[in-house]
Amino acid sequence: MLPVTEKMALSEGAVTAPPASCNRGAVGFGAREFGFLCCQHTALCFSLGRREGGAAPCISCSRREGGWGRQASAVSLLQVVGLTLLAGGVYSAKNGTAAVARFIEARLWKPSLVSEKSRITVLEALQHPFQVSRRLLRRPQDVLEGVVLHPSLEAQVRNMAIATRNTQKNHGLYRNVLMYGPPGTGKTLVAKNLALNLGMDYAIMTGEDLALRGREGVTAMHELFDWANTSRRGFLLFMDDAEAFLRKPATEEMSNYYLRVAQNAFLNHTRQRSNKFMLVLASRDPKQLHRDIHDRIDVMFYFDLPGPEERERLLRMYLDKYVLMPATEGKQRLKLAQFDYGRKCEEIAELTKGMSAREIAQLAQSWQDTAYASEDGVLTEAMLDAHVEDFVEQHQKKMRWLKREGPSSWTSTP
Template sequence: MDLENRKFNMSPIKTEDKVLFFGTAALSMTMIGYSLSKGTGAMMRFINKWEIPSVIRETSVTSVYDYLKNPVIAIRKIGERRALKESLNKLVFTEQINNKYQELVGTTTYAATQKLRTNRRNVMVYGPPGNGKSSFVRKIAINSGVHYAVINGIDLMSRNQKLVPEIQKLFDWIYKRRSNPFVLLVLKADEFFNNRTNEHIREATCIFSEKLKNNNFNSLMVLMTADNQIYNIKINDYINDFVFILTPEKEQKLKLIRLYAEKYILSVEDKYRKELESIYDEIASATKNMSCQDIEMLVKLWKILLYESKSDKNPKQIILECCYRTIQDNKKKVKKCII
């Protein structure tokens, strides 16, 4: 046989090489796509696991989703937390409330939690509106070095059939953070727990009562109410501590007026210091029935009137007239509420 003159047909071999090449490429792309889909799915599950529940109105926690969505705002929250701590530490309470604050801070820190190895206490903070109940709780959380979250009872009532899943998601989210202490603040708790109008609220109340009973998820649950009357026995029986924050007395009110005057007026215009110093005591006595929030709004009003005044009136006279006019307006509001 003449091997030198033999001719081979190479075209089938070339075709098989092309099929093998494209088949390998397709398989590789499929594997890459599968890996990416699995990786994306795992990433989304991780984000959803730590995503802040929608029922939370305010929290000191910054989620992974927040960092990925807008890292600038997420980092800014850290600075806002420091500023909030400074402002909360300037709050003025009675000696009794300050002693209760020290007690709660001492049992809420991470070190105390690890040492005690016991369930957290459930606390009810009550009193007339505008006197710093929620600020009192935020102060406990921030100075204990723990995170806090705020939910609102009225907001919960509006969720209807979504209420129970959202409450379960909330407690699951808190339980995932069980390695560190946590403060859960429930605003308008009396309006929510005293409401038995539909099955969704009743079922959600049962979930809360179970969590209050078996508070083993390392959190301090605080119920905020106007008074200490929650008529749901399942909730009331599991409250361990009560804190009554009343309208401040004259001594605390004097400190508040000085604090707000320094913050809103004297830090900008020091020339009014002498006039203000001469009437602080009179204003503290005249505003005996006003809340802390009312006093802050009053001082803000002074600032506006002083800066806009073009008359020959003495600043002291402007402030006193504003003060007594505001007191009369508050009395009219109270009368309307009573009627």
């Protein structure tokens, strides 16, 4: 620091002698007399801030280069600022372009991980205008439309729908959901119905697909979340077979480096509940899920195999959908012979014990196929019974195979 007197004298610009602390006595310090000092001779005096020039030779040693005069320092400061601004400009232009590209991409394409989605891209709207408008108009009136569940689970699903609607209205944070239970019990169906009923976008992906992506998995994961975050209506992201991707780190598959990186990327994206998307994970065996995933789950629903009453309701619903309705509408060549349909459904409900709702839907579809394949298009009671017998046999065979593979090939209980 300079003595106060020197500072005062300098600030008045009238100093002709150097300050006592400066050993360059030959150099005048008045703003006018004082010319330029090279780097070597300016170290101390520069701190006084009275230099001028920079183009002239150093008045102490006549060197021209490396000037530290005020003008020179101002020029280099300007250069630094200029270069910084230029670098900043290039960087923001690059990022801005990438953001615009991502925005356009999100509206034109779907991420590669998504197998099914509700969101309509510009390309799709242009390619299939009629299908798209029909899809836009289709909206289930009830979250449980076309779904048969145990009454207690039905009540829980309804409550979740009400809570999600309120979240949507209040721009709150969506709850993350885990649906678990045997395959074909309606997990995907309920998630889709929930999204459609609430007017949310949805996308369906499978954990296994992601697990098999290798190094591409991480990019695909970021792409997916970027896409989900562009939704203005709220987004439901459904991951089927979640345990294939989000399994515990100790398991054999997790020795795969890329899988671990993709899993971390997923955990990062879901670190906090979002007001943009709702995560719905479906798993047959939630015990295998990563611990951190359990931390992210707010609600869990167990989807069990249908009991006798649900099987009967399913049989009535699918007989109606695949046989009675087409028969009464008369659009297709299909008729149903006369017998007591209600009693028949009760009987079949007993015989189909242990079958999933999907297997029951497939059974009813097979009745329709047989009727179409028959000569007169009439589905008789005997034809119906024959199919039930086949299905029961197939189901028992599948169960024997699965039992041989061990309990892990099957599923968790609540």
